[in-house]
Amino acid sequence: MRFRNSCCPLIVSLLACLPSVALAQGAYPTRPVRVIVPSSPGGGTDILTRRVIPAFSKHLGQNVVVDNRPGAGSIIGNDIVAHAKPDGYTLLMGISTVAILPSTRKKLPYDALTDLAPITQVVAAPNIMIVHPSLPVTTIRGLIALGKKRPGELDYASAGPGTNPHLVMALFLNMTGLNMVHIPYKGLGPALVDLISGQVVVASGTMLSSLNHVKSGRLRGLATTGLKRSTALPNLPTVDEAGVKGFDVTQWYGLFAPAGTSEEIIRKVNAAMVAALKVEQARFAADGVETVGNSPEVFGNLVRSEIGKWAKIVRAAGLEPR
Amino acid sequence: MEDLLHNLIFGFGVALTLQNLMYCFLGVFLGTMIGVLPGIGPLATMAMLLPLTFILEPVSALIMLAGIYYGSDYGGSTTSILVNLPGEGSSVVTLLDGHPMAQQGRAGPALAIAGMGSFFAGCVTTLFIALIGPPLANVALKFNSPEYFSLMVTALVCASVVGSGSLLKSLAMVVAGLLVGIVGTDVNSGKFRFTFDVPELTDGIGIAVVAMGVFGMTEIVKNLAGPEMTKTILQGKIQGLMPRWQDLKIAFGPILRGTSIGGAFGPLPGLGGTVSSFASYMVEKKLTKDPSRFGKGAIEGVAGPESANNACAQTTFIPMLTLGIPGSASMALMLGAMIMHGITPGPQVMTARPDLFWGLIASMWIGNAMLLVLNLPLISIWVKLLQVPYRLLFPIIMTFMGIGIFSLNTSGTDVMIMAFFGFSGYILVKLGCSFPPLILAMVLGPLMEENLRRSLLLSNGDPMIFFERPISAGFMVATGVLLLLFIAPAFRKKRRQIIVED
Numbered sequence: 001m002r003f004r005n006s007c008c009p010l011i012v013s014l015l016a017c018l019p020s021v022a023l024a025q026g027a028y029p030t031r032p033v034r035v036i037v038p039s040s041p042g043g044g045t046d047i048l049t050r051r052v053i054p055a056f057s058k059h060l061g062q063n064v065v066v067d068n069r070p071g072a073g074s075i076i077g078n079d080i081v082a083h084a085k086p087d088g089y090t091l092l093m094g095i096s097t098v099a100i101l102p103s104t105r106k107k108l109p110y111d112a113l114t115d116l117a118p119i120t121q122v123v124a125a126p127n128i129m130i131v132h133p134s135l136p137v138t139t140i141r142g143l144i145a146l147g148k149k150r151p152g153e154l155d156y157a158s159a160g161p162g163t164n165p166h167l168v169m170a171l172f173l174n175m176t177g178l179n180m181v182h183i184p185y186k187g188l189g190p191a192l193v194d195l196i197s198g199q200v201v202v203a204s205g206t207m208l209s210s211l212n213h214v215k216s217g218r219l220r221g222l223a224t225t226g227l228k229r230s231t232a233l234p235n236l237p238t239v240d241e242a243g244v245k246g247f248d249v250t251q252w253y254g255l256f257a258p259a260g261t262s263e264e265i266i267r268k269v270n271a272a273m274v275a276a277l278k279v280e281q282a283r284f285a286a287d288g289v290e291t292v293g294n295s296p297e298v299f300g301n302l303v304r305s306e307i308g309k310w311a312k313i314v315r316a317a318g319l320e321p322r
Numbered sequence: 323m324e325d326l327l328h329n330l331i332f333g334f335g336v337a338l339t340l341q342n343l344m345y346c347f348l349g350v351f352l353g354t355m356i357g358v359l360p361g362i363g364p365l366a367t368m369a370m371l372l373p374l375t376f377i378l379e380p381v382s383a384l385i386m387l388a389g390i391y392y393g394s395d396y397g398g399s400t401t402s403i404l405v406n407l408p409g410e411g412s413s414v415v416t417l418l419d420g421h422p423m424a425q426q427g428r429a430g431p432a433l434a435i436a437g438m439g440s441f442f443a444g445c446v447t448t449l450f451i452a453l454i455g456p457p458l459a460n461v462a463l464k465f466n467s468p469e470y471f472s473l474m475v476t477a478l479v480c481a482s483v484v485g486s487g488s489l490l491k492s493l494a495m496v497v498a499g500l501l502v503g504i505v506g507t508d509v510n511s512g513k514f515r516f517t518f519d520v521p522e523l524t525d526g527i528g529i530a531v532v533a534m535g536v537f538g539m540t541e542i543v544k545n546l547a548g549p550e551m552t553k554t555i556l557q558g559k560i561q562g563l564m565p566r567w568q569d570l571k572i573a574f575g576p577i578l579r580g581t582s583i584g585g586a587f588g589p590l591p592g593l594g595g596t597v598s599s600f601a602s603y604m605v606e607k608k609l610t611k612d613p614s615r616f617g618k619g620a621i622e623g624v625a626g627p628e629s630a631n632n633a634c635a636q637t638t639f640i641p642m643l644t645l646g647i648p649g650s651a652s653m654a655l656m657l658g659a660m661i662m663h664g665i666t667p668g669p670q671v672m673t674a675r676p677d678l679f680w681g682l683i684a685s686m687w688i689g690n691a692m693l694l695v696l697n698l699p700l701i702s703i704w705v706k707l708l709q710v711p712y713r714l715l716f717p718i719i720m721t722f723m724g725i726g727i728f729s730l731n732t733s734g735t736d737v738m739i740m741a742f743f744g745f746s747g748y749i750l751v752k753l754g755c756s757f758p759p760l761i762l763a764m765v766l767g768p769l770m771e772e773n774l775r776r777s778l779l780l781s782n783g784d785p786m787i788f789f790e791r792p793i794s795a796g797f798m799v800a801t802g803v804l805l806l807l808f809i810a811p812a813f814r815k816k817r818r819q820i821i822v823e824d
Contacts, residue, residue, distance in 0.1 A: 041369030042655030050372050051662060068369070069732055072521040076733075079521070104512075109521070155780060161512030183779055184509050186772070189654055193591050193647055197463040199780060212646060212661060216668040287661065322513060 028088050028265050032063040035091045035255075038077020040070035044208040045253060048123065049093045051283070055276035060269065073097060073162070075108065082110035084258045088265035092116065092256040096164065099306035103314040104162040106321045112307065116256040118299040120270045121292040122277065123284060124252040125207035126226030127168050129239060130219045132201045140223050140242035143202070147178035154180045156202040157191040162319060165191070167310070168204040168225055168249050170317030175244050195219060206251055207232070207288045225249045232288030249313075252292070254299055266296055326452060333680030337688055342382050342681070349386035350689045353393020354696060358401055360409045360534060361726020364394040365652050372659060380663035381678050385685040387656055392444070392635040392686070395595065396693045399436040399628055403429055404704055405555065405719055407538040409726075411529040412595025412631040414761055415603045417537055419616060419623030427556060429708055430563035432624050433701045435573050437694055438565075439625045440632035443581040444690030447636040450585055451643075452683050456669065458637075459644040462589040467780065468788050470592070471773040472797035474766050477597070479804050480604045481762050491755045499763025502527055509772050510779075522735040529596065529764060531727055531740045536757045538723055539744025542716050544751060555715070556708040563702055565621075573625035576606050580629030587630075588637025591649035596765050598634040599627035600758070617756075636686055643679060644669060 035053070039045045049066055057064040069077040074097050081092035098112050110116070129140065137143045147154060158166035161184055173180060183200050185191035188209050195203050196218050204225065205213075211232055214221040223239045224230045227248045239247040255273055257266060274293035277284075281291045294302075314321075336342065356367045368387050375383030398413035403420035416436065423432040450458075465473075481496075505516045506526030517523040545552040565573070580602040587598040606626040607616045616623050641647045646667030648654035660667050665675060672679045707715075727740050747757070781787035789795045 040651060041365050042651045042658065044658075046369060047372070047655070047658040047662070050369070051376075054373055054376070066369075067732065068366070070525070071731065071733070072524045075524075076521050107519075160507075160509060181779065181782075183776060184512075185776075186509055189648055189651075190592060193463075193649075194466060196645075196647060197466060199466045212666055212668070215666060216646065216670065218645075218668070283662075286664070319512075 028268060029060060029062040031089065032065055033060065033089050033091060034065045034067045035093050036067050036069050036077050036081050037093050038069055038071075038074035038095065041068050044206065045093060045095055048208070048253060048289070052122065052273075052276050052280055055279040056273055059272035059275040061272075073101070075101065075105070078112075078116070079109045081256060081258055082115035086117075086258040086260035086262075088257060088261055088269065090258065091119070091269065093122070094254050094256045096250070096252045096254075096306065098254075098256075099303055100162070100164070100167065100310045100314070102307055103311040104319060104321055113304065115259050117259045117261050117266060118296050118303055119255040119257055119266055120273050120296065121252055121254045121294050121299045121302060122273065123289045123291050124226075124250045125289045126224040126230055126238075126250050127165065127204045127206055128210045128214055128224055128230075128233070128236070129172070129222045130195065130203055130205050130210055130214060131222060132195060132198050133217070133220050134198055135201045135220075137222070138220070140237070140239055140244065143222060144176050144178065144243070147176070147180060151179040152181060154202055155183050155200040156180050156204075157183050157185055157195050157200040158203065159188040159191055160184050160186060162314075163188075164206060164251055165204050167313055167317060167319075169202070170319075171249065171313045172204065172239070172244065172247070174316045175247060192219075211288045230288050231285055231290070252302075254303070270296055329676070329680050330452060330684065332676065333682075333684035336381060336677045336681030337385065337684035341379075342385055342685060343688070345378070345382045345386040346389050346685050346689050347692055349389020350393035350396075350693050351696065353390040354397040354693065356390065357394035357397020357399075357409055359397075359726055360401060360407050360538070360723055361530065362729040363410060363530075364391045365655065366729070367394075368652060368655050372655070375659055376662065380660065380665055380675075381681045383659055383663065384656065384678065384682050385689075387659060388639070388682060388686065389689045391652055391656075392632060392689065393693055395628075395632050395635050396437065396440055396697055399440075399624075400433065400697075400704060403432045403436065403624070404707060405538070405715075406541040407719065407723065408530075408533045410595070411533060411761075411765065412599050412634075414529075414533045414537065414596065415599040415627040415758070416624055418603070418758060419618070419620050421541075422617070422619035423621070423624065424708060425555060425557045426619055427558045427561045428619065429705050430560070430701050431565035431569050431621070433704060434563070434565050434698065435569060435621055435625050436628040437697045437701075439573065439577045439580065439629040441690050441694045442577050443584060443629035443633040444636060444693075445687060446581050447585050447588075447633045448683055448687045448690070451637065451640055451686075452680075455640045456644045456672070458589055459641045459647075462591070462641055463645070463647075464793060465590050467773040467777040468791050468794040469797070470590075471770060471777055472788055472794040472801070474770045474773070476797050476801045476804065477601060477604075478766060478770075479801050479808070480601075480608065481759065481766075488754070491753070492759045495750075495755050495757065495759040496763040499760035500767040502532060502760070503764045503767040506768075510775055520735065522731075522733055526768070527739060527764075528730065528736065529761065530730060531736050532743050532764060533761060534723055534727060535740040535743025536747035536750075536760065538719070539740065540747030540751055542720060543744060543748040545712060545716065547748070552712045554709055554712055560705060560708075563705060569621050573621050575609075576602070576622040576626035577629045579605055579609075580626035581633045583626075584630035584633025584635075585637050588634040589640045589649070591641060591647065592769070594638075594650060595631035595634045596761075598630040600762055600765075602626040602630035603758075632690075639682075639686075642667065643671065643682070646671075 037046050037049050053064050084090035194200050213219040221236050223237050223242045277291040277293040284291050398409035399416045401407040402413040402417035403424050406417050406421040408414040420432045507524050583602045584598040587593045606622040607613050638649050641649050642653040648657050727736050
């Protein structure tokens with residue numbers, strides 16, 4: 001009897017502790033969140049992410065840390081998040097390359113559709129079709145005419161086989177029936193250096209890296225590659241307007257979480273990022289970058305359609321998956 | 323001339339405000355610390371501090387970021403000299419003569435000369451940038467793939483002097499370096515080479531990883547594997563903390579030459595401190611009366627390369643500031659910082675934002691002065707470190723190496739690669755090989771291949787492109803002349819032999 005009397009309070013108090021374990025799972029986020037950037041510091045993705053992080057942090061209510069995991073053209077970074085714990089503390093600032101890779105690589109250590117959960121599209125920006133000022137063309141039609149007159153003579157620069165600048169250019173050549181020599185570089189930086197010095201004469205540069213040069217006149221912009229004109233270069237027509245009907249390529253960045261992350265966490269992160277984007281919208285617009293901030297469902301549909309689109313483009317460019 | 327003076331005074335006016343002085347100090351201090359710690363480099367640090375710069379004035383932001391960048395060169399030489407650990411590729415050459423000097427008790431003079439050489443280079447190049455920055459940037463633009471290739475061919479011919487020991491073993495090291503450099507992704511076709519399906523290898527093996535392995539780790543293994551473990555790094559008595567007057571006299575020429583070499587290589591996009599410091603080392607070894615002193619503690623081997631890599635670090639700013647073209651990832655980051663502050667980089671920065679341009683230039687001079695004042699008193703502390711018993715020191719060094727390499731790309735694979743090179747390095751040392759040719763080949767090989775193939779792509783397969791372009795032709799002619807100069811003495815010796823035999 002005495003034994004039971006002394007045990008009872010002990011057992012009851014132990015049982016009373018159990019609910020506190022559930023309480024500890026508290027409201028997300030309870031500790032710093034890290035955003036994986038799958039490219040090295042100083043690059044376009046990195047700078048863009050770091051720009052939006054302070055506002056994102058504030059709206060999320062927790063410290064957000066950028067973790068650079070460069071390598072293998074963003075595969076390493078994507079893979080880390082694809083296999084991370086879906087507790088919302090590891091996110092990915094994915095590049096639109098995530099939709100290109102399934103077509104250019106034979107084996108990927110993750111599946112973009114089943115291993116990654118889309119949260120929101122952060123920004124989108126078209127490429128700019130740029131030429132060296134010495135080239136006697138001022139419009140896309142002019143470029144097409146010149147290209148037809150001198151097949152196999154014009155050189156175009158790219159950031160490397162399978163990269164966005166390469167594939168956009170390949171699509172352009174495919175849709176216009178032109179033949180130009182592909183000069184690959186190790187990244188867009190060196191490519192632009194040679195373009196500015198006139199070694200190569202054409203390229204399809206990303207907005208982030210090329211806008212500055214087009215604005216200063218060192219390079220001539222012919223058109224932008226989206227469906228709508230860019231707000232930063234309102235005088236440039238789109239490639240679609242300029243005669244290549246149906247040409248529509250955009251580079252985007254989007255926030256992802258590991259698949260299996262709860263709905264609630266995804267909505268919370270989405271809300272915080274959308275709010276942060278509203279704050280940064282004007283600054284981004286000045287750089288020709290459009291902030292998006294759509295819902296996880298819309299973004300998910302975009303990723304799916306992009307994967308299909310790029311598969312067609314890669315095939316048309318004649319690139320073998322490796 | 324008057325304009326220049328006027329601009330410089332204006333620049334100093336901007337740079338000498340309390341706020342900018344503070345940020346300059348913060349930048350160079352952080353840079354030095356980052357340089358001393360192996361692995362984590364100025365790029366990652368600049369990226370981490372980027373959000374902080376949003377709330378600053380653009381001038382202050384750029385001053386701080388620039389300070390981190392050139393400050394790290396000062397710090398990198400410290401570990402090279404003291405513990406044979408190169409923090410970056412550009413500090414590799416310093417350890418060849420710097421560490422033997424430390425072992426002989428002359429770490430103080432080595433560190434001091436490194437600091438003074440870097441300071442001199444910093445001052446001269448600041449003036450250089452102010453005077454001929456913009457026209458120099460335009461010349462740098464004329465350097466394209468054919469010129470790079472020809473330049474490297476010339477460099478390779480001079481590289482025969484870099485190795486010590488038998489010629490055959492040096493050649494073997496060159497081949498090994500080329501093989502290590504092949505690992506990665508081919509630029510033109512996108513195919514993987516020697517990556518064995520390991521994603522971390524698709525971007526190649528980093529030079530910092532290899533350098534830390536073959537120099538840092540091999541040194542530790544060597545010290546532990548002897549008949550009895552090295553007691554302390556210091557093999558003799560400490561012979562004074564400051565350089566002797568004689569040292570300064572010997573070092574003066576190399577410092578001047580190193581500054582010119584670094585200043586020439588800096589504005590060329592893609593070439594970095596590693597190539598300039600190697601070039602300076604090779605020039606010094608060729609010009610000295612007694613080349614056998616190199617590798618055993620010749621002060622020229624520290625003075626020249628250190629000046630070269632600081633000069634290179636500062637002149638790298640030229641294309642970025644004057645034309646808006648980044649020559650490296652760190653410059654791209656600074657460009658990004660400028661764009662974020664609403665400044666459009668390009669030639670118009672000089673006229674639209676003179677406070678930015680001249681303020682930054684003036685702050686470089688101030689930063690270099692701060693670094694000298696920071697580093698010289700620290701020498702006495704660093705030298706004491708050499709007297710710590712080795713059995714306590716080497717675990718600490720290894721831990722720092724591991725953390726440092728891991729922090730480069732947050733990749734455990736890198737640490738394993740470094741360990742591999744550490745152990746293979748020991749085997750190679752036992753076989754009598756020396757590593758500078760390996761490092762040089764690792765750096766030059768891929769660059770040469772890329773530029774050769776691109777030049778031929780651009781010329782539609784015509785090899786005459788290297789001779790039709792004036793600058794490239796100049797380098798090719800120089801190569802021919804150098805080859806003759808190197809072979810001629812051998813000829814003369816042979817002829818004398820034949821005559822004597824007659």
